[in-house]
Amino acid sequence: MNIGLKRFITHFEEIVCGTFLVTMIVLVILNVFLRYLFNYSIFWAEEVATICFVWCVFVGASATYKHKMDMGIDVLIRKTPVKVEQSIRFMVHLILLVLNAYIFYMSIVFTSIAWEKPTAVLGISSAAFNSALIVGFGLITFHTVRFIYADIIEYSNKEVSS
Numbered sequence: 001m002n003i004g005l006k007r008f009i010t011h012f013e014e015i016v017c018g019t020f021l022v023t024m025i026v027l028v029i030l031n032v033f034l035r036y037l038f039n040y041s042i043f044w045a046e047e048v049a050t051i052c053f054v055w056c057v058f059v060g061a062s063a064t065y066k067h068k069m070d071m072g073i074d075v076l077i078r079k080t081p082v083k084v085e086q087s088i089r090f091m092v093h094l095i096l097l098v099l100n101a102y103i104f105y106m107s108i109v110f111t112s113i114a115w116e117k118p119t120a121v122l123g124i125s126s127a128a129f130n131s132a133l134i135v136g137f138g139l140i141t142f143h144t145v146r147f148i149y150a151d152i153i154e155y156s157n158k159e160v161s162s
Contacts, residue, residue: 012139013059013060013062013063014063016055016059017055017056017059017063020052020055020059021056023048023049023052024049024052024056028045028049031045031046031049044121047120047122051128054132055132055135057132057136058135058137059136059139062135062140065140065144066139077089086151086154086155090148090155093144093147094148096144097144100137100140100141101141103133103137104134104137104138104141107130107134107138110133111131111133114127114130115127
């Protein structure tokens with residue numbers, strides 16, 4: 001596989017989130033300067049900035065989860081024996097898989113319902129907002145499957161070496 005393509009796939013969430021974040025910041029700053037210097041504002045900037053913000057939040061949540069940088073309280077779990085800790089982490093991953101897969105499914109339903117509803121300013125489909133839920137929770141669900149697979153491999157390797 002091409003190295004550039006592999007890097008893009010590996011850092012997909014960060015690239016998408018960064019692009020939306022930069023776009024949002026540039027639009028907001030540009031609109032503020034135009035408003036104060038020329039008494040003019042870009043009428044669609046607020047709506048596009050809001051779309052960028054929504055995408056940045058949900059895709060950024062996936063990037064955070066992918067790198068296991070999400071918040072967790074594991075003080076009690078770390079005090080348990082290794083086998084118990086592994087079992088608890090595995091169960092947590094399974095619960096998160098069910099929860100995230102359900103939210104992913106509901107995001108698809110929600111987006112399909114809102115597909116026909118236009119946005120207030122641009123009049124584009126509300127799916128521009130809602131599809132961020134599909135992408136974000138779809139990626140989180142994917143990463144949860146990866147974590148479960150890694151847990152299974154790790155636990156089976158430890159069982160073999162024991």
